[in-house]
Amino acid sequence: MKKTPFATLEQVQQIVKEIPTPFHLYDEAGIRANAKAVKEAFAWNPGFREYFAVKANPNPFILKILKECGFGVDCSSMTELMLAQALGFSGEEIMFSSNDTPAEEFVYANELGAIINLDDYTHVSFLKETLGDIPKTMSCRFNPGGVVTVSNGIMDNPGDAKYGMTPEQIEKAYVELGEMGAENFGIHAFLVSNTVTNDYYPMLARQLFTLVVDLAKKTGRHFTFINLSGGVGIPYRPDQTPNDIYAIGEGVRAAYEEILVPAGLGDIAIYTEMGRFIMGPYGALVTKAIHEKHTYKEYIGVDACAVDLMRPAMYGAYHEITVLGKEDAPYDQTYDITGSLCENNDKFAIDRKLPKIEMGDYLYIHDTGAHGYSMGYNYNGRLKSAEVLLCEDGSYKLIRRAETPKDYFATLDCFDILDNMNYNLPKQV
Numbered sequence: 001m002k003k004t005p006f007a008t009l010e011q012v013q014q015i016v017k018e019i020p021t022p023f024h025l026y027d028e029a030g031i032r033a034n035a036k037a038v039k040e041a042f043a044w045n046p047g048f049r050e051y052f053a054v055k056a057n058p059n060p061f062i063l064k065i066l067k068e069c070g071f072g073v074d075c076s077s078m079t080e081l082m083l084a085q086a087l088g089f090s091g092e093e094i095m096f097s098s099n100d101t102p103a104e105e106f107v108y109a110n111e112l113g114a115i116i117n118l119d120d121y122t123h124v125s126f127l128k129e130t131l132g133d134i135p136k137t138m139s140c141r142f143n144p145g146g147v148v149t150v151s152n153g154i155m156d157n158p159g160d161a162k163y164g165m166t167p168e169q170i171e172k173a174y175v176e177l178g179e180m181g182a183e184n185f186g187i188h189a190f191l192v193s194n195t196v197t198n199d200y201y202p203m204l205a206r207q208l209f210t211l212v213v214d215l216a217k218k219t220g221r222h223f224t225f226i227n228l229s230g231g232v233g234i235p236y237r238p239d240q241t242p243n244d245i246y247a248i249g250e251g252v253r254a255a256y257e258e259i260l261v262p263a264g265l266g267d268i269a270i271y272t273e274m275g276r277f278i279m280g281p282y283g284a285l286v287t288k289a290i291h292e293k294h295t296y297k298e299y300i301g302v303d304a305c306a307v308d309l310m311r312p313a314m315y316g317a318y319h320e321i322t323v324l325g326k327e328d329a330p331y332d333q334t335y336d337i338t339g340s341l342c343e344n345n346d347k348f349a350i351d352r353k354l355p356k357i358e359m360g361d362y363l364y365i366h367d368t369g370a371h372g373y374s375m376g377y378n379y380n381g382r383l384k385s386a387e388v389l390l391c392e393d394g395s396y397k398l399i400r401r402a403e404t405p406k407d408y409f410a411t412l413d414c415f416d417i418l419d420n421m422n423y424n425l426p427k428q429v
């Protein structure tokens with residue numbers, strides 16, 4: 001089975017008249033429909049809130065749409081907090097889930113009234129010293145250690161991860177935070193990434209619910225929320241079965257009824273911090289074939305590179321590719337699809353079966369809506385691409401222009417070399 005793009009060749013041909021490739025294209029209708037499904041799936045929990053993980057896609061237009069959908073934001077750095085503030089997120093609409101956190105970021109998060117989620121036991125005293133007064137609401141991040149197996153061979157290794165506190169540490173943290181004046185408490189854990197199974201959240205929920213019942217008894221602390229964080233995956237490969245968010249919500253509800261309600265904790269809010277599941281499928285990187293090379297393999301060179309989408313180069317991640325307009329042509333060629341970086345891992349696909357590609361064809365690289373543009377960098381002096389929103393009514397809108405050489409050189413303003421820079425470059429053809 002092949003994946004279907006959310007945009008057609010005709011739509012892309014229209015956009016490129018104004019905005020040259022490469023660009024990330026986002027699907028507003030898809031984003032809104034998915035957000036609605038997430039809210040419905042957890043509607044049984046009156047306090048439910050999704051805090052979108054800003055690092056997955058920090059475009060303010062996207063964040064504004066998600067705000068309209070009723071989501072909060074999960075920030076992990078000063079600039080993400082600044083973006084949240086500028087967009088009108090405030091107080092408990094902001095989760096600050098950070099690690100190795102600089103003092104000034106705790107100060108700023110506290111000024112915004114964000115919920116601070118502590119990554120480590122030593123951050124309890126660090127926060128006290130930094131802020132003076134501990135906020136009324138506090139969260140702590142849990143790490144059970146060891147190896148976690150979900151299902152279908154999906155597993156991860158929290159014992160090797162730098163995040164979170166041990167059971168003994170987290171208990172001490174709640175006791176001490178209470179002594180310092182905190183009144184309401186939450187717990188957070190992120191154990192496995194990109195889980196393409198409906199079992200992950202229910203498994204994690206069961207574990208955290210049991211722990212909270214125990215911690216509430218032992219410490220006497222008042223728990224008001226349990227944050228299941230991110231990790232809900234998407235089917236990057238066409239043969240994978242997509243997660244069913246309704247089944248996931250129902251699985252969490254069953255654990256809630258079974259563990260929290262009988263313990264008298266049936267008023268706890270469920271929070272999530274999904275990034276990938278919220279945005280991944282609703283973005284695509286649109287790029288043009290500009291070179292073909294026939295050596296020991298067949299290569300197609302495109303005008304995007306790993307600067308625009310790092311996941312294949314960084315993790316060997318699979319992203320489905322559609323040659324627009326050739327959806328129904330025979331997949332009878334085998335290509336490596338490459339970018340221009342002087343790094344041999346700058347390949348969007350290796351030995352990929354695709355239709356015959358002609359120069360000028362538009363390639364649609366699927367599932368770049370999360371951890372796509374946002375992971376970008378400037379290696380080889382490559383400039384970051386534009387971002388375009390395909391609006392619900394079928395029109396499109398530039399929501400971030402492409403970088404220019406001026407942007408790239410801007411941080412050299414301490415040198416007079418900038419006075420000698422010639423920005424009169426050949427026009428893009």
Ligand SMILES: *Cc1c(COP(=O)(O)O)cnc(C)c1O
Pocket residue numbers: 053055056074097098190193194229230231232273274275276277370
């Ligand atoms: C990355 C991250 C998320 C989002 O993860 P996804 O896999 O994109 O859902 C949520 N919370 C924290 C703390 C993260 O670091």
